[in-house]
Amino acid sequence: MLNLIKNEWIKIFKRPGTYVMIGLLVLAVLGTGILTKVYGDSGQSTNPQWKQELQQETKEYKKEMKGLPKSANTYKQSLERDIAINQYRLDHNLPPEQAETGWSFIYDSASFISFAGLFTIIVAAGIVASEFGWGTIKLLLIRPIKRTKILLSKYLTVIIFDVFLLAILFISAAILGFALFGTGDGNNAHLAYANGTVVEQNMLLYLIKRYLLASIDVIMITTMAFMISAVFRNSSLATGLSIFLLFMGSTVTAIIAAQYNWAKYILFANTDLSQYFDGIPMVDGMTLGFSITMLLIYFIVFMLLAFGVFTKRDVAA
Amino acid sequence: MASPVVQLNHVTKVIKGKKIIDDLSFTIEEGEVFGFLGPNGAGKTTTIRMMVGLMGITSGEILICGKNVEKEFEAALMNIGGIVENPEMYKFLTGYQNLMQYARMIKGISKQKIDEVVEFVGLKERIHDKVKTYSLGMRQRLGLAQSLLHDPKVMILDEPTNGLDPAGIREIRDHLKKLTKEKGMSVIVSSHLLSEMEMMCDRIAIIQNGKLVDIQKVHDYVNDTKQKYFFEVNLENVGILDNIPYEKVDKGYEIELEKEEVPKMIQKFTEAGISIYEVKPIAKTLEDRFMEVTTGGEKHA
Known part of the structure; x- marks a missing residue:
C-alpha cells in the first residue's frame, strides 16, 4: 500500500501544475503579509482607552439586541457571545490585541484553506479520471492488485496531499507572520465562547484546531470530487461541481437554513464544526453529535459510490 | 501434453442485453503462441479484457494457471503480463520511471531485473528520456518491458502490431519468438491481420460474433498434404x-x-x-x- 501511495505521489509531483499550485499558495500568503505590513499595521499595540471602548461597545450591542425581532436568533446569539467576551476581557484585564501579530496572521491566513482546498479538489478530481483520460488505467488495473486497494491508495494520496498543502500554508504563514509582525506581547490566549461561558485557550493549539476544523469542509468536498471522478471518469465535471459547492455551498445552505429546518441535513450545514466550539450552530437544535453523524453518513455514501462503481466497472476505453 | 496455462470454460459476456461473447471454451498450453483471429467487432478484445480482469464475466470462468481470474484476481494476475491495445504510459515520466511505477506494485522486482528487461527490449539508450518523446515502436517496446517485469507465465497481447511499421511488427514477432523459446512463456495474441498471425502463431482460434468458429494448428491450415x-x-x-x-x-x-x-x-x-x-x-x-x-x-x- 505504501508503494502504491508513493506511486501516486510521484505522479502528482512529476507534473509542473503541482508546483504552480504550491507556488500560488505561498504567494498568496506572502502577498497578504506584505500588504498587511505596508498598509494595515497601525503600530500601536494597545489602545489605552480600551476599557471605555469595550464598555461602550457592549452597551450598543445590548441596545441592538432589544430592538431585534424574534426571528434573528442567530444574530442575537452572536451578539451575546461578543458581550460575554468583552465582559471577560474587562474582568480579567485582557486588552484586545489590536496590532497584527504572528498569531493573528496565522489566524487570518486560515482563510486560504479554501484556496488549498481548491487545489486538493483539482488533484482529487483528476486522480482517477485522468488515468482513464491517459489510457493508463488499463496497465494500472492489470497488476496483481485488487482495484479496491488501488482506489484506496489514490484516496489516501489525496488526503495526504491536502494535509501537505495545509502544512505548507500554516508553516509559511507562521514564518512570514513571526518575521513581519513578531510574536506579540506574550498574551497569547484565545478567548472562546461556548455554552454561555468564556474560556482561555492556548493559541498554537487553537490555531491548529482551527486549521483542522476548517479542513473538514475541504475534505468532505474533496471526497465528493473523488467520488465523481471515480464514478463518471470526468475530471472537468468533478472539478467544476466541487469548486462551485466549495465556494457556494455554505452560502446557499445558510439561505435555506433561514427558512427551513431541513437545511440541517444538507452536507454544508454540518461541515463547519467550529460552530460548536466557537460560535452558534446554523440551524437551531443541531449538536456536534448530529453533525458528526451527518458527515459520516455523507462520507460513507460517497465512498460506497466511488468504490462500488470503480471495482465493478468494465474498462472498455 | 503439458497442463493448460489458460483455460476458458463456457465464458459468456452480456453487455446491455446483447451477447458479446457466447459460450467460449478453449485452453492454451504451455509454451505455445496462440492466435486469436476474427473480424473487427467479433469479440477478440472483450475476451482478452475478461482474461486480464478489465471486464467482468457474465457467466463461465477463466482460469490462469488454475487460478480463477475473478475470485483469485491477485494470484491469477501474478502470472499474466499484458498489453491491451497500444500501451499507454505516463508521458510526463521517463521510460525508467514508468517501469519503476509498475515494479513498485509487485513484490521483489530488483533494479537488475528492470535493467535486464530494458536490455531485452533494446531501449537502453533512451530509457531515461520522457515517454512523450518516444515513437510508437518505442512505446510498444516499453509496453513489452512492463509486461515482462514479473516473469509472467502468460503474455497477453491485444493487437500488438496495430499502427506499427513492418520493421516494428517484425521486431515484436522476434521478441515473442524469443520469449516462448527461451523462457517457455505462452503467448496469446489477438489480431485481424492474417499474414501476421500465420507467421507468429502455433495455433489459431477464429471467432466471429462472439462464438468460436474454428480452432486449428497453423500447419493444418497451410500445409495440407492434399x-x-x-x-x-x-x-x-x-x-x-x-x-x-x-x-x-x-x-x-x-x-x-x-x-x-x-x-x-x-x-x-x-x-x-x-x-x-x-x-x-x-x-x-x-x-x-x-x-x-x-x-x-x-x-x-
Missing part, C-alpha cells in the same frame, strides 16, 4: 477424371491431388489428346480458410 490444382483444359469427356475428386469451374477444373500426382495427371491429359493451357496450385492460405470459415458462419447465422 491440395487443389487448377487445370485450364478443353475437356469434353469427363470420364477421364473417374475416381478423382474434381470440381468444374470457369475455364477448367479444380482437382485435388498430392504433389507427386500432378505430373501423372498432366501425362494422362496429354495422352488423351487434351490441350493443357495452364496448371497452377491453388494455395490455400490462412486467408482463404479464414474467409471460408467466417463467411460460412455468417450464412448459417
Whole structure:
C-alpha cells in the first residue's frame, strides 16, 4: 500500500501544475503579509482607552439586541457571545490585541484553506479520471492488485496531499507572520465562547484546531470530487461541481437554513464544526453529535459510490 | 501434453442485453503462441479484457494457471503480463520511471531485473528520456518491458502490431519468438491481420460474433498434404477424371491431388489428346480458410 501511495505521489509531483499550485499558495500568503505590513499595521499595540471602548461597545450591542425581532436568533446569539467576551476581557484585564501579530496572521491566513482546498479538489478530481483520460488505467488495473486497494491508495494520496498543502500554508504563514509582525506581547490566549461561558485557550493549539476544523469542509468536498471522478471518469465535471459547492455551498445552505429546518441535513450545514466550539450552530437544535453523524453518513455514501462503481466497472476505453 | 496455462470454460459476456461473447471454451498450453483471429467487432478484445480482469464475466470462468481470474484476481494476475491495445504510459515520466511505477506494485522486482528487461527490449539508450518523446515502436517496446517485469507465465497481447511499421511488427514477432523459446512463456495474441498471425502463431482460434468458429494448428491450415490444382483444359469427356475428386469451374477444373500426382495427371491429359493451357496450385492460405470459415458462419447465422 505504501508503494502504491508513493506511486501516486510521484505522479502528482512529476507534473509542473503541482508546483504552480504550491507556488500560488505561498504567494498568496506572502502577498497578504506584505500588504498587511505596508498598509494595515497601525503600530500601536494597545489602545489605552480600551476599557471605555469595550464598555461602550457592549452597551450598543445590548441596545441592538432589544430592538431585534424574534426571528434573528442567530444574530442575537452572536451578539451575546461578543458581550460575554468583552465582559471577560474587562474582568480579567485582557486588552484586545489590536496590532497584527504572528498569531493573528496565522489566524487570518486560515482563510486560504479554501484556496488549498481548491487545489486538493483539482488533484482529487483528476486522480482517477485522468488515468482513464491517459489510457493508463488499463496497465494500472492489470497488476496483481485488487482495484479496491488501488482506489484506496489514490484516496489516501489525496488526503495526504491536502494535509501537505495545509502544512505548507500554516508553516509559511507562521514564518512570514513571526518575521513581519513578531510574536506579540506574550498574551497569547484565545478567548472562546461556548455554552454561555468564556474560556482561555492556548493559541498554537487553537490555531491548529482551527486549521483542522476548517479542513473538514475541504475534505468532505474533496471526497465528493473523488467520488465523481471515480464514478463518471470526468475530471472537468468533478472539478467544476466541487469548486462551485466549495465556494457556494455554505452560502446557499445558510439561505435555506433561514427558512427551513431541513437545511440541517444538507452536507454544508454540518461541515463547519467550529460552530460548536466557537460560535452558534446554523440551524437551531443541531449538536456536534448530529453533525458528526451527518458527515459520516455523507462520507460513507460517497465512498460506497466511488468504490462500488470503480471495482465493478468494465474498462472498455 | 503439458497442463493448460489458460483455460476458458463456457465464458459468456452480456453487455446491455446483447451477447458479446457466447459460450467460449478453449485452453492454451504451455509454451505455445496462440492466435486469436476474427473480424473487427467479433469479440477478440472483450475476451482478452475478461482474461486480464478489465471486464467482468457474465457467466463461465477463466482460469490462469488454475487460478480463477475473478475470485483469485491477485494470484491469477501474478502470472499474466499484458498489453491491451497500444500501451499507454505516463508521458510526463521517463521510460525508467514508468517501469519503476509498475515494479513498485509487485513484490521483489530488483533494479537488475528492470535493467535486464530494458536490455531485452533494446531501449537502453533512451530509457531515461520522457515517454512523450518516444515513437510508437518505442512505446510498444516499453509496453513489452512492463509486461515482462514479473516473469509472467502468460503474455497477453491485444493487437500488438496495430499502427506499427513492418520493421516494428517484425521486431515484436522476434521478441515473442524469443520469449516462448527461451523462457517457455505462452503467448496469446489477438489480431485481424492474417499474414501476421500465420507467421507468429502455433495455433489459431477464429471467432466471429462472439462464438468460436474454428480452432486449428497453423500447419493444418497451410500445409495440407492434399491440395487443389487448377487445370485450364478443353475437356469434353469427363470420364477421364473417374475416381478423382474434381470440381468444374470457369475455364477448367479444380482437382485435388498430392504433389507427386500432378505430373501423372498432366501425362494422362496429354495422352488423351487434351490441350493443357495452364496448371497452377491453388494455395490455400490462412486467408482463404479464414474467409471460408467466417463467411460460412455468417450464412448459417
